[in-house]
Amino acid sequence: MIKGNFIDNLPKVYGIYTGGFLAFIIIMAIGEQMGMTSKAIGICFVAFTVAIYAIIGYLSRTAQADAYYVAGRQVPTVFNGMATAADWMSGASFVAMAGGIYFKGYGYMALLVGWTGGYVLVATLLAPYLRKFGCYTVPDFIGTRYGGNLSRFMAVVVLTVASFTYVTAQINATGTIASVALDIPFQYAVYVGLVSILLCSMLGGMRGVTWTQVAQYIVLIIAYLLPVFWISNKMGAGFFPHFMLADEVARIGELEQQYGFVKNAAADLKSVPKGLAGITKAHSAVNATPWAFISLALAMMMGTASLPHVMMRYFTTPSVKAARKSVGWSLFFIFLLYSSAPMLATLSKLSLIDPNLPTGIIGKSIADVQAIDWYQNWNQANLMFVSDFNGNGTLELNEFFMGGKAVVLATPEIAGLPYVISGLVAAGGMAAAMSTADGLILAIANAISHDVYYKIIDPKAETAKRLVVARVLLVVIGFAGATIAALEIQGILGSVIWAFDFAMSGLFFPLVLGVWWKRANKEGAVAGMFLGLVSGAAYLIWVRSGGSGFLGITQLTFGIFGSFVSLVAMVVVSLATSEPSAATQRMVDEVRVPSGKSILGKQH
C-alpha cells in the first residue's frame, strides 16, 4: 500500500491531505457559526489530527531494518525537507518563540539566526558525508569511523543526554496542549500526548515518523501562517505582513519612548503569578551586546549541527546529492515559520499597547480591562495578569503581564478572530511538539537498539529480534520522558537550549573532524566526547549554583566552553597517539567522494 507507487504519488497524496485539512477547518468554522462550543471545536481539532497521524503511522508499519532505521533511503528531497522542518520545529518554536521575541526583542532573535544558520554547517560539513557513509544512526558513524566499542558507546551517551533533555520538554508541551484542548488534568494529558507520539513511530520506525512528520508540517505551517496573515489584515497592517510592518515596528518604538520602561518594585512583582512577564526591553532596537548576541547564535548553530535527530533525517534521502539539496529545502520550510514569528510578535504587541487601536489596553482603566472577556479567560488560564501598582486607576505598560505562550495562543482571540483559529493553533502546537518528540525518542531508541544492543551486546541478533528491542526501547524511553515531564521541572525553552549545548559539547568536533581531519583517531574522539560533555555539564552546574562564569558564557551558551575543551582534547590526544590505520584513512577518502558504494552495507 505504501511502497514504490506511494513515493511517486507523494505530491498527490499530500495534496489531497492538505485539501482535506482545509476542508476540515471550514467545516469547523461552519460548526462554530451553528453553535458548536469552543470546547467541542478544540477536541475535534486535536482528536482529528492525531487520528490521522496514527493512521499514517499504522500504514507505514514495517519489518525491515533499513525501512525501520532510515525509511528505506527513498525519501525525496522536498518531502524530507518538510519532515526535517517538523522534526526541527518543536513545541517551543511554535508556542514560545514569538513570545520570547515579544518580551526580549533583539537579544532573543539571536535564536532565529542561530537556529537557521546552523543548517549551513549541516549542509557543508556533515550531512552529505554521513549520508555517503550509509550509517543508521549518528553513533554508527562515530563507532565505524573511529573504531572500537568505547567511542560508539560514548557517542550514545552524548546523544542520550542531549536528546533526553530535549524530549521531556516536548512531551511536556504535548501534555500542556492536550490538557487545555481536551480539558483533562496535566498529569494524565502527558500520557495522552505520549500515546499519540508512540502511535506514529512504533510500527513504522523512521518510515512511520517520516510520513507523519510531513503531515504534521502541513498542519503546523497552516496553523501558524493563517492567523498571522488574518490578524495583519484585520488590523489593517498590511495584507502581506512580512513586507509591510515597518510602520508598526516604528510605532512600537514610539510608544516605548512615550511609556518608558518603568522598573517595578520587588514587592510589587511578588504579586505577579509565576511565569508571567512584562515588557521590559525594546522591541526592535539593539538591546544586547554584540557578544551576548553572537555567542548565543553560535552555540545554537553548532548545536544544530550536532543534534542526532536532525542529522539522521538526512540518512533517509536516496543519494548524497539529494541530502545536500534536502538541507536547503529543510531550511526553506523552517524559514517560512521563523520569519513569521517576529511579525506575530509585532502584531500582538501593537494590538495590546497601542491606545489608538480598539484592542489596545494600555491607558484604559484597570476595571475596564478586567471586564474584557478574553482577559478573563486568559487570566483564568494563568497567562495574563494586571495590577494597579501605582494606584492611579489606569493600566500602565509596566502593570501588564503575560505568559510567553500567550502571544501565540491568545493573540487570535484578542484580535477578534473566530474560535476556530484557536482550535487550529492548538492542533498546530500539538503537531510541532509531537513531530519533534517522535524524532528524538526514535533517535535515542535507535541508538541504543542498534549501537548498544546489536553492535556491542549481541551482533548475531536477527532482524526481527532487533526490531522488537527497538520498539520496546521506544516505549520505555517515551514513558521515562513522560514521567519526568509530569514532574514539571523546568520551562519549555530552557531545557531546549540546554540540549543544543550538550550536543555541541560532546559531538560537534568528533563528527566534523571525523570527516575533515584524517589524523583524528579513536583516542582523540573518545577524549573529545568525554571531556567535552563533562566540562560542559560542569560549567552548567557551576553557573547554576551561583558561579560567575567567564567570558560572558552563560548557562544558555555553556556549549561554547564544552566544545572548546572537546576540540583541544581531541587534537592533543590524537596527535599524542598513533595515527589511524591505513584502512580507516582509506575509508575517510571514500566518504569524501559521493559516487561509489556506501561504507556500511545496506543491511548492517
Add this chain to the structure above:
Amino acid sequence: MSKQAQHWEKTRGLLLVTLAIWFVFSIGIFLFGAEMESITGPFGYPLTYWFTCQGSLGIFVILIFWFANRQEKIDEEFGFSEREDD
C-alpha cells in the same frame, strides 16, 4: 596530484567560501548591530532588525542551494557524481 586529491582540494575551497559568507551573515554583521540600526533596510525596517528576522535567514537558504549546486558541479567535473538510479 591524484584526481581524488584535486577533487578534495576544490571541495575544501568551496567549503571555505561558503563558510566565509556564512560567517559574515551569522556573526560578522552582528558585531555592528548598534551601528546598523539607524540605517533603513529593505521594506523600511531598521537594517539590524531586518537582518535578524528575514535577511540572514533568507541568505542562509539561498547559500545552501548555491553551495549544493556548486558542489554538484565539482563532483561532475571529476566524474564523482552518483548515477541517477542510485
